[in-house]
Amino acid sequence: MSGAPHAAMGLLVLLCAALACGPRPPTTQTRPGDAVRIVAVDVGQGDCSLVLGPDGTTILIDGGGPSRQDAVWAAVDAYSGGRVDHVVVTHYDADHLGGLSSFLLGADGRAGTDDDGAAGATIWDYGDDGSCTTQTCDRYRQSRTLRGAQATVGQRFPLGDAELVVVAVNGQLPDGTRVPVLDENERSVTVVLSHGVFRALLGGDLTGGGNGTADVETPLARQVGRVDVLKVNHHGSETSTNQMALALWAPRAAVLSLGTDNTYCHPAATVVDRLGQTGAALFATGQGITSAGRCGATTWPLAATVGVGDVVVDGFRDGEVRVDGNTIP
Numbered sequence: 001m002s003g004a005p006h007a008a009m010g011l012l013v014l015l016c017a018a019l020a021c022g023p024r025p026p027t028t029q030t031r032p033g034d035a036v037r038i039v040a041v042d043v044g045q046g047d048c049s050l051v052l053g054p055d056g057t058t059i060l061i062d063g064g065g066p067s068r069q070d071a072v073w074a075a076v077d078a079y080s081g082g083r084v085d086h087v088v089v090t091h092y093d094a095d096h097l098g099g100l101s102s103f104l105l106g107a108d109g110r111a112g113t114d115d116d117g118a119a120g121a122t123i124w125d126y127g128d129d130g131s132c133t134t135q136t137c138d139r140y141r142q143s144r145t146l147r148g149a150q151a152t153v154g155q156r157f158p159l160g161d162a163e164l165v166v167v168a169v170n171g172q173l174p175d176g177t178r179v180p181v182l183d184e185n186e187r188s189v190t191v192v193l194s195h196g197v198f199r200a201l202l203g204g205d206l207t208g209g210g211n212g213t214a215d216v217e218t219p220l221a222r223q224v225g226r227v228d229v230l231k232v233n234h235h236g237s238e239t240s241t242n243q244m245a246l247a248l249w250a251p252r253a254a255v256l257s258l259g260t261d262n263t264y265c266h267p268a269a270t271v272v273d274r275l276g277q278t279g280a281a282l283f284a285t286g287q288g289i290t291s292a293g294r295c296g297a298t299t300w301p302l303a304a305t306v307g308v309g310d311v312v313v314d315g316f317r318d319g320e321v322r323v324d325g326n327t328i329p
Contacts, residue, residue, distance in 0.1 A: 029325055031079075035314040036162040036195040038202070038255075040231065041075040042285040042309040043068040045259030045266070046095035049202060049231065050079050051193060053159020060118060061088045061191070061202060063100025066136065072103040073117065075310065084118035086157055089125040089140070090188045090204025092132045097140055104143035111142050124151040126170045126187050151189050161317070162195035167224055168206065171216060174223050179216045183207065185234060186214045192224060196317025200229035201249065207234070208242035217241070221248035228321050229313055232256045232275070236267025236288075246274055253281045253321055253328045255311050260286040265295035276301040281328050283311045 031037045034054060041048040043064025048071070051059040058080040063072045076082055087104070090096055104123070106115030123143065127150045153172045157164040167174055168190035171181035181187050188204035201224060209215030217233065217240065230251035233240035235258040254275050258266045267288055275282055287307035288298030300306055305324075314322040321328040 029312055032314055032316070035316050035322075036159060036193060036198065037079070038193065038200060038229065038231070038313040038315070039075060039079050040255045040257050040283075040285055040311040040313075041071060043071050043099060043257070044286065045235070045262040045264065046099065047090075047204065047235065047257045048072060048075070048096075048099070049257075050075060051159070051164060051202075052080055053162050054195070055160030056080070056083065057085050057157075057159045058083045059086045059088060059157060059159075059164060060084045060100075060121075062090055062096040062204065063103050064098065065095040066098030066102070068099030069102035069117075072099050076117070084121045087118050087121050087123045088151065088189060088191065089123065090190070091126065091184050092134075092137050092140070093184055093205060094134065094136045096204065098136050101136060101139040101143055105139065109139075112146050116143075121147070123148045124155075124189070126151060126189050132184075159195075162193065165192050165194065166190070167192050168203070168216060168220050171214065173216075173220055177219065179214050179219060181214050181216065183213055185239060186216055188216075188233075190220065192227070193315070195315050197319040198315035198317065198321065199227045200231065200313070200315060201227045201251075202231040203233045205234040205237070206240060208240045208245055210237070210239040210242065213239045215242065217245035218248075221245035224249070226250050228252050228315065228319060230254045230280070232267075232271070234266075235262075235264070236271045236275075237264070238268040238270060241271045241274060243274055246278055251278065251280045253283065253313065253323055254278070255313065255323075256282070256284040258284060258286045258288060260288070260307060261290055262286070262288075265289060267298060269296065269299065272298065272300060276304075281323065282306075283308065283323055285309060285311060
């Protein structure tokens, strides 16, 4: 999208931010030339990330819920100058797919036209068995018709001297084993970002056995090992981020994408406690739950940084990690 319509949309994003009616506009920072960058984009209750390599290669992972396409456009423009080389769809839940579908189709709602988002980028997902029958999935199918492909475990996306590697798809793991999965979250495409000794894990809504879900996290964590940064699975839901997986990942920083006073009670108190016990520095796009109510107010560790909008992580070859410009021990 370019020209007057795109400029008008940018003004709308700024106006909404001023009126507190949507995600705040991105506050960009200059990416260090020798760093790989992860941006947890503030899409309210949903998930969207940008990964930018030292060479400028850009991968968009998910795109928030319905009507969040403006936040996706704003982030892509602000952080990568409009460049997107690949799109990864972790799974087909509306809070990951709704805004992305609209972004990919553009303002005219049709694939293959001049206003498509990420035009020319390949769209990777876990495959399509037709089981998702929502309007959101129908719109997504339109966007992927001309450029969709199925991600596979071990697939590598070069990012200059960094790389993104797919480590889980539909329950399939790097050692060839497969965890039986049925639930949409269990199927999540999961990736590891590596740059020198720096490593980060991004897993969509991957499950860890909570609330009767399949435990994909633990066997995956045994194979992946330690990471410096964990993009916390499923917005901190009870279904994910189990104790064993966390111990194996041992992250130095953990980032949650969630909405303030969301209706899902994210993050779960048990998950926040587990994360706090690791000693990892915690960051969240939203504030979680701010009042007692049905969910109970979120009690964050004193050192947690929450409600900040976009969370910007820079990882360096020597393992240094900076979040929003601040070095993490």
